[in-house]
Amino acid sequence: MTQMIYDTVVVGGGIIAAAAGQHLVAAGYRTLLVERDHYGAGTSSRTSRVQHCGLGYLSAASGSIAAFLARPFDEIECLSLMRRSMRGRAEFVRVAPERVRPVTFIIPLMPGNAIPRWKAKLAFLLMAASDGGAVPLNLNTLSAKEARTHPALQGMAGLEDIRGTMNFTEYQYHWPERIVVKTVMKARAIGIEALNHIAVTGLAREGELWRMTLKATGRSRDVLARAVVNCAGVWIDEITALAGAPHIRKNTGEKGTNIVVRLPERLRGIAFKTVTATGAPFYLIPWGQLHYIGPWDSQSDGGLEGFRASEAKIATILDQFGRLFPGFGLKRKDVLYAWAGVRRRSLAPDSKSSVPAVREHDLIDEGLPNVFTFTDGLLMSHRDAGRRVTRAVARRLKPSGSPRPRDAPSPPLPDMDQVTEASVAHAVMNEHASTPADILRSRLSVGWEPDLGRCHLETAAGLAAPSWIGPRRSGDANCRFQRKNDNRIQISDISIRNDAAHRSAK
Numbered sequence: 001m002t003q004m005i006y007d008t009v010v011v012g013g014g015i016i017a018a019a020a021g022q023h024l025v026a027a028g029y030r031t032l033l034v035e036r037d038h039y040g041a042g043t044s045s046r047t048s049r050v051q052h053c054g055l056g057y058l059s060a061a062s063g064s065i066a067a068f069l070a071r072p073f074d075e076i077e078c079l080s081l082m083r084r085s086m087r088g089r090a091e092f093v094r095v096a097p098e099r100v101r102p103v104t105f106i107i108p109l110m111p112g113n114a115i116p117r118w119k120a121k122l123a124f125l126l127m128a129a130s131d132g133g134a135v136p137l138n139l140n141t142l143s144a145k146e147a148r149t150h151p152a153l154q155g156m157a158g159l160e161d162i163r164g165t166m167n168f169t170e171y172q173y174h175w176p177e178r179i180v181v182k183t184v185m186k187a188r189a190i191g192i193e194a195l196n197h198i199a200v201t202g203l204a205r206e207g208e209l210w211r212m213t214l215k216a217t218g219r220s221r222d223v224l225a226r227a228v229v230n231c232a233g234v235w236i237d238e239i240t241a242l243a244g245a246p247h248i249r250k251n252t253g254e255k256g257t258n259i260v261v262r263l264p265e266r267l268r269g270i271a272f273k274t275v276t277a278t279g280a281p282f283y284l285i286p287w288g289q290l291h292y293i294g295p296w297d298s299q300s301d302g303g304l305e306g307f308r309a310s311e312a313k314i315a316t317i318l319d320q321f322g323r324l325f326p327g328f329g330l331k332r333k334d335v336l337y338a339w340a341g342v343r344r345r346s347l348a349p350d351s352k353s354s355v356p357a358v359r360e361h362d363l364i365d366e367g368l369p370n371v372f373t374f375t376d377g378l379l380m381s382h383r384d385a386g387r388r389v390t391r392a393v394a395r396r397l398k399p400s401g402s403p404r405p406r407d408a409p410s411p412p413l414p415d416m417d418q419v420t421e422a423s424v425a426h427a428v429m430n431e432h433a434s435t436p437a438d439i440l441r442s443r444l445s446v447g448w449e450p451d452l453g454r455c456h457l458e459t460a461a462g463l464a465a466p467s468w469i470g471p472r473r474s475g476d477a478n479c480r481f482q483r484k485n486d487n488r489i490q491i492s493d494i495s496i497r498n499d500a501a502h503r504s505a506k
């Protein structure tokens with residue numbers, strides 16, 4: 001039997017792989033996407049869920065002239081990243097309005113970070129010009145007097161010294177895992193083959209092709225590819241190591257943690273952007289009736305610890321929050337749950353530090369022909385990443401098929417915010433959900449309710465049972481399905497992880 005040869009195999013099933021897969025298949029490449037966990041299970045499920053407008057990049061690039069002259073390329077890169085953020089924001093709000101919500105962010109201007117109103121207005125004009133004003137930022141600057149009486153700021157430390165606030169609209173993803181799944185499903189609708197719960201475990205050159213070994217529980221098979229698109233997030237260097245090139249290192253990681261708490265009613269729906277004493281970003285972001293607070297970034301590899309919210313990090317975030325709003329007296333017992341993840345960063349040439357650079361890498365000059373990797377891709381600019389990867393592949397390889405519409409209209413879905421026979425059947429039959437965590441966290445939104453979906457687990461498992469036999473374990477929701485002699489399906493060992501070191505629910 002002749003073996004199928006793919007034009008491109010995309011490694012990973014996070015947002016960058018999903019976007020790369022969607023763009024490659026739309027360009028006519030016969031493509032396979034392979035994810036070792038469930039779609040979106042990696043860093044894509046650990047974000048702060050914000051489609052940032054790029055203000056952070058602008059402030060990074062707006063130091064003194066001396067700073068600019070000292071590192072002109074970094075500064076220009078920051079401006080270009082801001083422009084991409086604004087364009088990515090406009091594009092995503094246009095193509096997936098149902099997956100984003102506008103949220104008002106407040107930046108308190110304190111003596112240490114206050115800028116004059118005209119500067120704030122100039123910065124926002126520059127940002128608005130970057131997307132042609134397609135999605136308004138709605139900047140509203142408050143004077144010191146107005147800020148002091150703003151209900152959301154009551155209880156804030158140093159309110160008597162506040163110089164004013166900048167209030168503006170950011171967009172929040174509802175919810176990133178679903179965006180990953182939807183992007184994979186859009187790609188499937190135009191011909192991609194996509195698999196989750198299957199890992200790439202081998203990669204070897206065979207003539208002009210790459211032989212890739214794919215492994216699922218208890219079985220493995222090989223596929224052949226003309227090109228490999230490595231979108232394995234913080235694990236990309238592991239994939240190049242599989243190809244016998246462990247010296248090729250493109251990635252370093254940074255761990256971030258968020259905690260979820262219930263804040264007073266008057267803060268409902270309001271977000272804050274501040275910075276820590278060291279200048280790192282610190283956010284309070286609404287999530288339904290709750291808020292999440294973080295991230296607290298620190299160096300990390302892709303190891304398990306990076307994906308666990310440690311008690312030390314939770315304590316640090318509580319401490320930082322206490323400095324901002326001392327009157328609230330938040331304690332460890334007020335933390336409903338927490339999550340952590342590792343964002344990948346492009347490794348600087350010194351192989352130690354990171355650089356603020358989104359990069360596609362064609363590894364031909366490093367001895368790996370037709371192997372491409374992508375570093376520092378963000379949720380908020382994933383479509384741009386998809387385009388860039390496709391352009392890089394196109395410079396080396398012609399597609400074997402013809403182009404297709406990238407965003408073909410998809411058929412109406414059942415309500416994926418509710419656990420119903422229709423939504424669970426859709427998740428299992430059409431969206432490759434094969435564990436309870438797949439259903440609750442990435443296909444349906446109920447896994448993000450305050451109890452992390454615990455109250456829906458049994459119902460969801462019961463509805464999925466006819467399609468599933470045997471143990472189903474993934475992430476933090478487990479259960480076992482067995483067919484009994486009378487053909488009934490018994491569900492046992494149902495659990496959702498509830499330890500503070502990972503995500504915990506009360």
Ligand SMILES: Cc1cc2nc3c(=O)[nH]c(=O)nc-3n(C[C@H](O)[C@H](O)[C@H](O)COP(=O)(O)OP(=O)(O)OC[C@H]3O[C@@H](n4cnc5c(N)ncnc54)[C@H](O)[C@@H]3O)c2cc1C
Pocket residue numbers: 011012013014015016017034035036037038039040041042043044045046047048049050051052198199200201231232233234235239254255256257258295340341342343344376377378379380381
């Ligand atoms: C705390 C935090 C907050 C953030 N906040 C934001 C934000 O507000 N907005 C924003 O835009 N971005 C944010 N980010 C960044 C964003 O989450 C990431 O840049 C993005 O999710 C990276 O996606 P990815 O596809 O590259 O990686 P991942 O989502 O990690 O996907 C890589 C996938 O590759 C798979 N994989 C690994 N090895 C193999 C293998 N051998 N075989 C098959 N599959 C494999 C993994 O299982 C994983 O699912 C945040 C990140 C963190 C950590």
